[in-house]
Amino acid sequence: MIINHHISGLLILFTLGVGLILTLLPAPDAIAAARPAFYPATVLFWVLMQPLRFGLLTAWACGILIDVIYGTPFSEHGLALAVAAYAVVKLRELLWAFPLWQQGLLLTPVFVLYEFVLFWIDGVAGAEVDQWWRWLPIATTVLVWPVWAFVLERLAELEVR
Numbered sequence: 001m002i003i004n005h006h007i008s009g010l011l012i013l014f015t016l017g018v019g020l021i022l023t024l025l026p027a028p029d030a031i032a033a034a035r036p037a038f039y040p041a042t043v044l045f046w047v048l049m050q051p052l053r054f055g056l057l058t059a060w061a062c063g064i065l066i067d068v069i070y071g072t073p074f075s076e077h078g079l080a081l082a083v084a085a086y087a088v089v090k091l092r093e094l095l096w097a098f099p100l101w102q103q104g105l106l107l108t109p110v111f112v113l114y115e116f117v118l119f120w121i122d123g124v125a126g127a128e129v130d131q132w133w134r135w136l137p138i139a140t141t142v143l144v145w146p147v148w149a150f151v152l153e154r155l156a157e158l159e160v161r
Contacts, residue, residue: 002049002156003096011159012054015042015152016062024069033133036144039066040081040114044107045152047085048095059085073125080117084110100153104145111138 019042027035043062046054063078070077087110088095095103115138122129 002153003051005156007050007053007156008159009053011156012046012050015046015155018042020065020069023066034136034140036140036148037111037114037137038141038144038148040084040111041141041145041148042152043081044084044088044110045149047088048092048103049153049156051089051092056082056085056089074121076118076121076125079121080114083117084114087113100146100149103149104142107145108138108142111141 016039019039022038023035026032039062043054043059047056047059060078060082063081064075066072066077066081067075088107091106091110095106098106112135115134119129119131119134
């Protein structure tokens with residue numbers, strides 16, 4: 001595991017950039033509704049794996065970046081990522097004990113919490129909210145988590161060597 005290793009900030013920024021690109025790539029409407037949340041998954045991966053370098057404030061700042069790109073009100077992604085990151089911080093030691101595929105299952109409530117905060121803020125702001133399709137990215141993110149986390153971990157291990 002890469003928890004006890006110092007990972008360069010450039011690698012973290014690179015992986016966040018890749019996650020952001022995967023999030024922003026245009027896709028057909030049928031696929032876009034089920035697109036995994038790569039960027040939040042990347043942010044939460046680094047919160048989990050680099051606790052001394054990537055915490056709540058950094059997760060909030062990453063969410064603000066998404067808010068600026070999407071033009072969303074009230075810093076909704078910043079708040080949602082900060083709340084999800086807090087949940088990961090609280091579950092961190094439990095998550096470290098499990099393999100990646102089980103981590104994905106254990107992170108399901110965290111991804112639900114992330115989407116719920118977005119859903120709630122959109123509702124309060126009066127934005128049009130599609131209640132059923134909003135939850136589909138949770139399932140795809142949980143399914144993609146083991147592969148995505150494996151790739152991120154291998155990239156970090158290559159740098160450590």
